[in-house]
């Protein structure tokens with residue numbers, strides 16, 4: 001069953017020094033064309049299903065002017081949605097009162113804001129254009145209209161000290177938002193920081209920062225490896241991904257998972273504007289489905305429901321050798337019919353998850369049943 005729709009708006013006023021996302025500089029004329037083509041893409045592929053969530057991400061959707069945003073919301077009215085969650089991503093500097101009123105008018109009920117840090121020196125390094133004072137001003141403004149607000153916090157930024165992070169966390173706690181997403185800085189190829197040969201921070205410092213975040217945000221529900229929410233504000237849209245459920249992705253560089261087909265749209269804007277949408281699509285095999293159930297599902301702190309897994313795959317999860325091995329090694333634990341990564345091993349989650357790759361689950365399950 002299709003649960004969600006993701007819409008990619010790839011336009012940004014400035015390009016951040018670490019950014020590897022699918023984005024281009026904002027250009028009003030190109031945005032107008034883009035919205036026309038986005039409508040065509042939705043008309044072509046959307047089959048009228050009722051979905052629970054819509055997420056408008058980017059790029060910087062809030063970089064669009066009010067009339068472009070209004071046009072976008074009209075296009076999205078075509079999607080039948082019960083609006084369990086309707087999110088738009090914003091940058092601090094492009095949030096205005098007019099836009100907030102517009103968001104409210106069109107049913108947006110969650111605002112996700114890229115803050116990264118409130119340290120003005122580090123913001124400059126990241127080429128973000130806001131400053132600490134603006135963050136306080138704008139969040140105050142957003143809170144007058146929206147209760148469900150996410151903030152993106154970045155850590156492990158070169159030259160960031162543990163005290164800098166502590167200060168960021170204190171500021172963020174004082175903002176009292178409903179959801180916080182945390183990311184350690186990744187130096188992706190083809191970014192400004194990568195080209196300048198900037199180095200990662202020391203591993204021990206990275207680990208200390210990770211622990212500090214978990215400690216400081218302990219009043220929030222740590223429900224996914226990088227995500228913290230007040231009770232009831234866990235992101236319904238992102239849970240679609242972690243539960244390995246199906247969703248549409250529309251827009252430049254978007255990905256989707258529909259009718260057992262995973263697809264990636266082109267990241268080439270010229271091609272996209274000519275109506276060439278999908279770059280790659282493939283049928284999801286049984287093995288890939290099981291693999292994704294593990295790799296995405298173990299991102300959730302609660303882990304994977306054993307009952308649900310057994311019902312879906314007609315196989316006892318606890319009979320899989322890889323599961324037995326990871327339990328024996330003290331990396332996984334079973335609790336209340338859920339299997340999850342042990343809390344003290346979450347930091348090495350990637351080392352655990354890669355072990356679920358390239359396993360012939362189909363043969364294993366068949367052989368096991370024969371025995």
Ligand code: SF4
Nearest residue numbers: 012015016019058059
């Ligand atoms: S605002 Fe977001 S998408 Fe745009 S350049 Fe910065 S990180 Fe990338």
